[in-house]
Amino acid sequence: MRSNLLSMQLFRLLCGLLEEKTGVNYHASGIETFSAKVYARLEVAGFDAPLDYYYFLRYDAASTDEFDALVDELVVNESYFFREVDQLKSLRDDVVLPLVERGERPRIWCAAASTGEEPLSIAMLLADAGVLSHVDIVASDISRKALARARSGEYNIFSLRACPLDMQQRYIDVTAGRIVVAPEIRAKVEWHRHNLLDASAIASFGTFDGILCRNVLIYFNDATVRRVVGTLSGALRTGGRLFVGATESLFRFGILMRAEEKNGAFSYLRAHE
Ligand SMILES: C[S@@+](CC[C@H](N)C(=O)[O-])C[C@H]1O[C@@H](n2cnc3c(N)ncnc32)[C@H](O)[C@@H]1O
CATH class of the missing domain: 1.10.155 (Chemotaxis Receptor Methyltransferase Cher; domain 1)
Known part of the structure; x- marks a missing residue:
């Protein structure tokens, strides 16, 4: 053999x-x-x-x-609903709600969204706050297989391990042995296939008020992290925030964005043009 x-x-x-x-x-x-x-x-x-x-x-x-x-x-596609939820709440409270109150329409991008639990969790939090229809959510990943799962809206029980019961009851159907996210939540997320290394494709994607790029930078070397973070900061509007994973601090990279801790969640603010 x-x-x-x-x-x-x-x-x-x-x-x-x-x-x-x-x-x-x-x-x-x-x-x-x-x-x-x-x-x-x-x-x-x-x-x-x-x-x-x-x-x-x-x-x-x-x-x-x-x-x-x-x-x-x-690729490692590990993800689950309401993962590192303090950041998702900070995105809602510190990015989305102030803009909606000012009559603006925030754009959110989940880069490296894998099978979709992250953007769908955001959509659920925004639906709960009554502002989902005022926000655009874009989600992307490099993996075709992960995106196919995301588009199907169907999950396994492990994806629910951090999902609050009230959210589950409101937005996820767990009857008949299938776990399916409510159609009105799924319909709010626009799925795309995107490689984070492809700066020109990302530039054509427009600009965002909030970008989540969580639990993927750990797989990149330092030069690639710098390159990707540079691309992402270019895709942020002034006043926009970048959220990376809890173990992916950008402090040692000396980036131009300002690190801030709000409501127990770290994010990087694009303060200037
Ligand atoms: C561990 S998952 C993170 C999912 C989600 N962000 C979370 O925190 O739960 C990492 C994802 O990064 C994606 N990925 C890896 N390299 C990428 C690249 N160059 N461009 C876009 N996505 C990439 C993988 O396909 C995988 O779905």
């Missing part, structure tokens, strides 16, 4: 390609899982040898679909 463990050299070649295109940095400690996923994909794609598969991905213009399928297998 052949071994399905990549050589360190092939592991580095494939990781280099993936990091170049997606920013995601894979550690050698994960070589076994990484190898198993690569072998599963290369067999489906009809290759015998991982080096041929690498050449195909690297040099063949027809490899885009296969590359996307490999990314789908390798």
Whole structure:
């Protein structure tokens, strides 16, 4: 039986390609899982040898679909409703509500939204505050598979582990063994496929009052974090806020945005043009 463990050299070649295109940095400690996923994909794609598969991905213009399928297998899509909820409440109270009170129409973007629990949680909080119809919510991710799940609005029980019961009762149907988000909540989120490294595509996306980019920067190296945060700050309107994950402090990057703690949640304010 052949071994399905990549050589360190092939592991580095494939990781280099993936990091170049997606920013995601894979550690050698994960070589076994990484190898198993690569072998599963290369067999489906009809290759015998991982080096041929690498050449195909690297040099063949027809490899885009296969590359996307490999990314789908390798990215970590972990998410759940009301994750790090203090930030979601700060987005509502410190970004959305003041703008709505001034008669403006806030735009919110969940970058790297995975299977959609994050933008849908925001929509539920805004529906509860009676302002959902005054806000535009855009959500994006690089993974086609995650977006397909997000668009379906259907989840498993683990997604509900931090979901307050009242929110669940109001906006999530858990009858008949299926967990489905209410259509009026789902209809408020506009889903897009976007790579955070693609600055020009993001520029065409318009500007936002609040951007969430949580639990994805941890997979990037420092140079990529700087690059992505630069792109995101360019997509923020003056007075807009960027929210990153609790373990993803941007302090050491010396960024131009101002870090603020409001109601127990950190965010980065774009104070000037
Ligand atoms: C762990 S999930 C985070 C989901 C959600 N933000 C949360 O905090 O619950 C990380 C997501 O980042 C996405 N991702 C990784 N690299 C990306 C890139 N270059 N552009 C856009 N999304 C990316 C993955 O597909 C995955 O869905």
